[in-house]
Amino acid sequence: MRLVLLGPPGAGKGTLAALLKKSLKVRHISTGDILREEMKNNSALGQEAKKYIDNGELVPDEVVTKLIESKLTANDRVDGGYMLDGFPRTKKQAEALDRILKKIHRPLDYALYLESTLPVIIQRLTGRRVCRGCGALFHVKNRPPRREGICDECGGILYQRADDNAETIKTRMEVYLKNTQPIIAYYEAQGKLKNVDADKDSEELQAILMKTFDEGHKLNQP
Numbered sequence: 001m002r003l004v005l006l007g008p009p010g011a012g013k014g015t016l017a018a019l020l021k022k023s024l025k026v027r028h029i030s031t032g033d034i035l036r037e038e039m040k041n042n043s044a045l046g047q048e049a050k051k052y053i054d055n056g057e058l059v060p061d062e063v064v065t066k067l068i069e070s071k072l073t074a075n076d077r078v079d080g081g082y083m084l085d086g087f088p089r090t091k092k093q094a095e096a097l098d099r100i101l102k103k104i105h106r107p108l109d110y111a112l113y114l115e116s117t118l119p120v121i122i123q124r125l126t127g128r129r130v131c132r133g134c135g136a137l138f139h140v141k142n143r144p145p146r147r148e149g150i151c152d153e154c155g156g157i158l159y160q161r162a163d164d165n166a167e168t169i170k171t172r173m174e175v176y177l178k179n180t181q182p183i184i185a186y187y188e189a190q191g192k193l194k195n196v197d198a199d200k201d202s203e204e205l206q207a208i209l210m211k212t213f214d215e216g217h218k219l220n221q222p
Contacts, residue, residue: 001024001026001081001083001109001213002026002078002081002082002083002101002106002107002108002109002110003020003026003081003082003083003084003108003109003110003111003112004083004084004087004088004097004108004110004111004112004187005017005083005084005085005086005112005114006111006112006113006114006180006183006184006187007112007113007114007115007116007196007198008114008116008121008172008173008176008177008180009121009125009169009172009173009176010116010120010121010122010124010125010128010169011114011115011116011121011198012114012116012124012198012202012205013085013086013114014085014137015202016114016198016202016205016206017030017083017085019202019203019206020083020206020209021083023206023210024081024083024213025080025081026080026081026082026083027078027080027081027082027083028082028083028085029068029071029072029078029082029083029084029085029087030085030086031064031067031068031084031085031086031087032086034067034068034071035049035053035059035064035067036135038067039053045063045066045067045070048063049063049064049067061090061092061093061096064087064089064093065093065096065097065100068084068087068097068100069100072100072101072104072106073100073103073104078104078106079106082106084097088183089179089180089183090179090182090183091182091183091186094183094186094187095186108192109192109213110192110193110194110213111183111187111192111193111194112194112196112209113184113187113193113194113195113196114196114198115195115196115197115198115199116198116199117199118169118170118173120198120199121169121173122166122169122170124139124142125164125169126160126164126165126166126169127139127140127141127142128160128161128164129145129149129158129159129160130158130159130160130161131151131153131154131156131157131158132156132157132158132159133151133154133155133156133157134151134153134154134156136151136152136153136154136156138151138152138158145158194209194212196208196209
């Protein structure tokens with residue numbers, strides 16, 4: 001199975017990705033994880049990305065694309081399938097991804113677009129808490145830590161991101177929807193877009209998607 005996950009912040013991509021990774025046995029490739037890994041390893045691409053991040057700028061398309069390409073082409077890592085999370089974010093990136101996938105003969109099966117309503121996204125993001133130590137995510141209602149304010153994974157302190165407030169979330173949603181429309185149209189034109197009701201519980205959503213994949217004869221394929 002070869003997937004791209006699309007959806008605004010708070011749509012539940014991370015939670016769904018964890019469930020699908022387990023049930024589909026595919027490699028989960030997260031742009032955020034790759035950036036953190038490359039910067040931690042002080043690689044050439046990691047150093048380049050860090051310059052932009054340290055200046056509060058977005059990492060350019062060409063740098064992010066190089067990072068993704070290095071992961072997709074390294075040592076046949078995606079022969080058993082893959083799930084891309086956080087990439088592509090622009091039509092230009094989507095076109096670059098298709099060129100990479102064509103080169104390695106691993107074309108996309110589906111682009112899953114997780115659609116979620118604003119009230120649900122606000123509820124999810126305002127309740128989100130992040131570990132200062134390891135970056136693990138928790139939620140005050142949906143996934144509370146065993147000890148309040150303390151990370152289950154590393155014992156670090158949990159905090160609420162400054163931009164996880166209702167007004168900022170509304171603005172981020174507007175920007176996301178505007179920027180994402182060309183990508184949605186791009187995959188829809190290819191017949192690969194699957195719209196998903198991301199207001200549903202993640203486990204219910206997983207069951208619906210597994211049925212869709214089965215009906216599309218995509219299960220048990222690399």
